[in-house]
Amino acid sequence: MPKSKRDRPVTLSKTKKKGREHKEAIVNAIRQAVEDYSSIYVFKFENMRNLKFKEFREKMKSTSRFFLGSNKVMQVSLGRSAADEMRPGIYKVSKLLRGDAGLCFTNLAKEEVERLFNEYEDYDFGRTGSIATEKVELKEGPLDQFSHEMEPFLRKQGMPVRLNKGVVELVADYVVCEEGKPLSPEAARILRLLGIKMATFRLHLICRWSPSDFELYIDAPGDSDVESS
Structure with a gap:
């Protein structure tokens, strides 16, 4: 009996990885978002749940755009220093993209963005390695x-x-x-x-940038350097 083609092994090392073209597409999308939206927020996430984040993002779909992924790629998109930044002061945003962070580009009023982020949280089951909140x-x-x-x-x-x-x-x-x-x-x-359920999915605002303003929301290592720059 001939061997089924379905049984052929697949070497994962040969699968196609996201390369230069993918990174360039993200850079271009972020730079276009700088032009299309009035303000930018850096946020950090706690106990990320993809489905729940997708639901949150859908609420703001008509007015906002989110980016998650490589912090380095997002930093390069905005500019990592005053010498190569896209807009005056926008490199301060770049410096705060560390750890579990993302970008939110939006045309919503500041008060509305703060309300949406501060009110949102969702409870879920803890995963392996997460910290138990009770005995x-x-x-x-x-x-x-x-x-x-x-x-x-x-x-x-x-x-x-x-x-x-x-x-x-x-x-x-x-x-x-x-x-x-x-x-x-x-x-x-x-x-x-x-x-x-021991895990709470939360989003924390770190900073806000607009062409006329830059504001820090919470303290983080190195934030004082950003503020004084």
Whole structure:
């Protein structure tokens, strides 16, 4: 029987990567946005959730445009110093693109942008490595929230469980996670099963730039240098 073409292995190292053309397209799009919108904001994100961010972006679609990705590419687009900046003072924006940051170009009034960003937050399940916001401990005894089919899965997560007359039962107290410590893969799975959400997706405004104004919202390392430049 001939081999199915579907079974052919694919070497991931040979897949096409985003190259120079992609970066140039982003640079051109950002530079065009500088011309099209009246103000620019740098924002940082906490516990990013792509679907939730897409929903937030859709709310502002008619008046704004967002960019996330390589900070270096965004910096180059705006200019990394006073010598190569696109507009006077815009390099200050570039210097604040560090870590989990993005750009928002908008024609909305300052007060409206601040309201939208400050009011938005969404709760979700914590992922592996995120910090637990509370201690979760399960006490010895029956776990009525789980069906008997879940017993093998729970045991694989390290929980000391057994079936007792068709009921999943903890044979000893079990600490799922400790407050302030990173979640293990097993803890993240168990918390999801328990319906306990520990991650809050938030967006924090860092600065605002317009042709006539530059404003810092929160302090960050190096911000004093930007303000005094």
